[in-house]
Amino acid sequence: MKKPERINQMLRFINQKQHFTLQDxxxxxxxxxxxxxxxxxxxxxxxxxxxxxxxxxxxxxxxNQIQVPPISFNSQEVFALYFAMQALQSFSNLPFQVSFRSIHEKFLNELSDNQRQEIERMQNRVAFRHTEQIADSAHLEPLLTASVKNKVLKVDYQKTSQTSTRTIQPISIYSMKGYWYCQAYDICKKAYRVFRCDRITSAEITEIQPLAGLNEMTMKSAHSLWKPSENAVQFKCLVDRKGAELFLQEHYPSMKLVHEKENMYIVGTYEPKELDFIIKYLAGFGKSMKIIEPVILKEKLRKYYKDLLNGI
Structure with a gap:
């Protein structure tokens, strides 16, 4: 960072802290x-x-506080912000109903002519391949607001043809493979759960006292709340380097990647009712994965492949 830019940022830093040290x-x-x-x-x-x-x-x-100069961005920062905004194009639903088009127009209007021309030229040189949003999620805003303000929600959750009312304390929301998900603590079941946001048909703030400590949870640390049931089945699969890469692209709180000597394994648990789900998940690894245990998982995966070949 060049000195003038550092001094500018330092002004903002000390203006906010008021008291600071050399170490700061x-x-x-x-x-x-x-x-x-x-x-x-x-x-x-x-x-x-x-x-x-x-x-x-x-x-x-x-x-006393000082008047700091307006925020300005250099060309590299402008490009970085513009590229970050491209991720918004894939979503028809965003928290707080912010549309990509309005952000995009406001952003470009604040740029100099030279910066706009450089971005236009760069658009023809850089491409972003996104997974389009598959289903609308109408309640992202209350879910995110509840996670930030530490509120408990009463939601109606539709799964298959059944709708149930759940009392949850949202922790975070995230997007993956075209869907929005909400990490939350189910108050009634006293368990960590992940909800598909498009399946939440209503969300209402309650007066229920939130659980202490959950508001300090991050998206990553929330996984530590997950606990398998007494009926959960343990599994272990050998994976090669490609399989490890696939696992890092998509995995769930019930599983992890471990190293044993020179080999890598996916180990974890699944609930008996999740057998079809885990089979489809493991099938995505193809030849990069070999089931070690349990035997029933091998048999079910073999049947899954036979059904595919037979067109079932």
Whole structure:
């Protein structure tokens, strides 16, 4: 990062913190102590009202907030933001009902003529292949709002031909292979669950007290809430390098990739009612996967392949 750009960002950083140390600057901007001292001197030169505090809890303090310059982006940052927006094109539903077209138009209107021309030229050189959204999800906004504000929802969830009412505490939402999913804690079942958002037909905020600690959960750490039932079946599959790559592209909380000596295995559990699901999932690995156990999983996968060949 060039010094003028770093000083600009540093102004925003200290304006927000008010009190800071050399270590704060060194860690935030990945600079040496000597560079941090020079930058503080540069901040004072541009009029930042900074004074030093000495003693055990010393450091630097901003006397009062300063007016920082408007945010500006260099060409590389503009391109990065533009490419990030391309992911929105695939979704007909987005949280807070934000459309790609409105964001796209506002973004381009704020660019210089040269930046717009460069983006137009780049559009003919870079392509993004997305999985189109398969089903509409009408309640993304309340699901995301509940996860952020730590609220409990009452939802109607339609699976096959049956609709059930569930009381859930959303943790996060994510998109995968054309569908939106909601990670949540099912209050009644006292278990971690993942819901297909398009199957949620209604969502209403309740006055139920949320569970403490869930609001600190991240999308990744939420998987730790998942627990198999007493009837869950353990499985183990040998995979090659290609199989490991396929697993990393798509896997579920009930399974993990482990290394044993020179081999790699997918190990995990599935519920008896999920047998058809796990068979279809493992079939996607093709010759990159070999079932080690249980035997019934081998037999069911063999039957699945025979049915495919017979056109069933």
């Amino acid at each position: 600057l060194m860690h935030e901007f990945q600079i040496s102590k000597r560079t941090a001292l020079r930058d503080i001197a540069a901040l004072e030169e541009v009029g930042a009202p900074i004074y030093a505090e000495y003693g055990r809890y010393g450091g630097y303090r901003l006397l």
